[in-house]
Amino acid sequence: MNILILGGGGREHSLAWAVLQNPKCDKLIVAPGNAGIAQIATCANLDIEDPGAVVDFAAEEAIDFVIVGPEAPLAAGVVDALDAAEILAFGPSGAAARLEASKTFTKEICEAAGAPTAAWARFTDVDAAKDYIHKAGAPIVVKADGLAAGKGVIVAETEEHAIIAVEDMLGGGFGAAGASVVIEEFMAGEEASFFVLSDGETVLPIGTAQDHKRVGEGDTGPNTGGMGAYSPAPVLTDAVAEGALERIVKPTIAEMARRGTPYRGVLYAGLMIENGEARLVEYNVRFGDPECQVLMMRLGAQALDLMLACAEGRLSEMAVTWAEDHAMTVVMAAEGYPGAYEKGSVIGGLDGLPEDSRHMTFHAGTAREGGQWRAAGGRVLNVTARGDTLADARDEAYAMVDRIDWPGGFCRRDIGWRAL
Numbered sequence: 211m212n213i214l215i216l217g218g219g220g221r222e223h224s225l226a227w228a229v230l231q232n233p234k235c236d237k238l239i240v241a242p243g244n245a246g247i248a249q250i251a252t253c254a255n256l257d258i259e260d261p262g263a264v265v266d267f268a269a270e271e272a273i274d275f276v277i278v279g280p281e282a283p284l285a286a287g288v289v290d291a292l293d294a295a296e297i298l299a300f301g302p303s304g305a306a307a308r309l310e311a312s313k314t315f316t317k318e319i320c321e322a323a324g325a326p327t328a329a330w331a332r333f334t335d336v337d338a339a340k341d342y343i344h345k346a347g348a349p350i351v352v353k354a355d356g357l358a359a360g361k362g363v364i365v366a367e368t369e370e371h372a373i374i375a376v377e378d379m380l381g382g383g384f385g386a387a388g389a390s391v392v393i394e395e396f397m398a399g400e401e402a403s404f405f406v407l408s409d410g411e412t413v414l415p416i417g418t419a420q421d422h423k424r425v426g427e428g429d430t431g432p433n434t435g436g437m438g439a440y441s442p443a444p445v446l447t448d449a450v451a452e453g454a455l456e457r458i459v460k461p462t463i464a465e466m467a468r469r470g471t472p473y474r475g476v477l478y479a480g481l482m483i484e485n486g487e488a489r490l491v492e493y494n495v496r497f498g499d500p501e502c503q504v505l506m507m508r509l510g511a512q513a514l515d516l517m518l519a520c521a522e523g524r525l526s527e528m529a530v531t532w533a534e535d536h537a538m539t540v541v542m543a544a545e546g547y548p549g550a551y552e553k554g555s556v557i558g559g560l561d562g563l564p565e566d567s568r569h570m571t572f573h574a575g576t577a578r579e580g581g582q583w584r585a586a587g588g589r590v591l592n593v594t595a596r597g598d599t600l601a602d603a604r605d606e607a608y609a610m611v612d613r614i615d616w617p618g619g620f621c622r623r624d625i626g627w628r629a630l
């Protein structure tokens with residue numbers, strides 16, 4: 211079959227890598243892709259947030275199955291348009307993608323579904339928000355209601371800090387995404403990510419992961435898109451995962467179906483775990499990046515079968531075959547990230563690295579110029595390895611990192627410390 215993947219980061223490189231291992235895939239196009247993806251698949255220029263353009267391109271290329279990586283095309287209704295054109299697609303409708311696109315919507319669904327999450331209130335008025343913050347006290351969390359590219363959440367240590375965040379968001383600092391704010395209780399505990407597939411009815415867990423959001427070792431410094439991840443997440447024991455599945459995820463899927471907007475695709479539940487109980491922090495309607503990279507490394511070729519069954523409503527026939535192993539990805543970023551960084555520095559040593567079912571360097575932001583690899587983004591490489599234990603996976607991944615000769619780049623040396 212002919213497959214189109216939408217997106218151009220390390221996540222999509224890992225999706226392409228897994229899809230290509232499955233003999234069902236005859237032709238693979240990734241749009242827009244990136245220089246690393248171009249080594250294994252055809253890349254195409256396409257405005258992936260324009261539903262009409264995606265449908266036209268898929269029709270021209272005789273695409274049988276579209277896999278959507280990032281949230282923006284989902285929220286823009288790309289899957290709705292593909293459905294209408296009878297082109298099979300993996301990902302939720304625009305209506306179901308509100309689980310990520312609107313914090314208020316997610317909170318309302320949780321309330322209706324009885325899913326445990328932080329106490330919350332929504333505000334469009336600064337004074338009312340200030341009153342609430344004074345009553346609730348700090349620490350407290352302030353969130354822009356809409357999609358803010360991962361930057362719309364402020365965990366405030368003081369009431370003053372929370373009020374500044376509210377004034378900034380409601381004052382237009384976040385554009386339309388900040389027209390209203392959600393203020394919620396600070397939840398203590400350990401965070402982990404729980405991934406399930408749903409075809410609207412059946413829910414199938416496909417793995418757990420933890421990432422490191424802070425740029426500095428020991429989880430310090432500013433937030434980033436993620437500096438590394440590993441799977442499975444030991445804090446999500448079978449019992450905790452079962453509790454999250456029964457009390458949070460399944461009731462959410464049932465509530466979405468009851469509202470006539472069934473959820474189809476991968477649902478990524480960000481959980482806070484304290485004393486063996488999980489509460490929902492947020493939903494994402496896509497695979498995490500870099501969590502996808504470790505999930506794909508562990509799932510391999512079956513990832514395509516699972517995504518197809520999800521899109522075709524056949525998940526009840528499926529089971530996941532797990533190797534009893536671990537995967538880790540270490541993000542290499544350009545010096546300066548997540549602040550200002552330079553593009554164009556030369557990266558050596560990549561071409562000799564192992565590439566097999568246990569080792570892969572996924573590209574998030576590289577360029578290939580005159581036979582050389584160069585950095586072309588903030589997060590640039592996802593050096594990924596599998597091992598029988600998490601420590602083995604870590605050793606393999608860092609052995610690859612140590613062979614990369616990139617004076618303009620850096621990585622954290624402590625990925626996995628919490629689990630190890």
Ligand code: AMP
Pocket residue numbers: 328351360363365394395396397398401480491492
């Ligand atoms: P979100 O975009 O909702 O995932 O929030 C980004 C990050 O902020 C989360 O991964 C958590 O680390 C943190 N966070 C969000 N909401 C809360 C909360 N209610 N309590 C504690 N931390 C939170």
Ligand code: GLY
Pocket residue numbers: 421435436494497498499500501
């Ligand atoms: N790594 C976090 C995310 O993809 O949202």
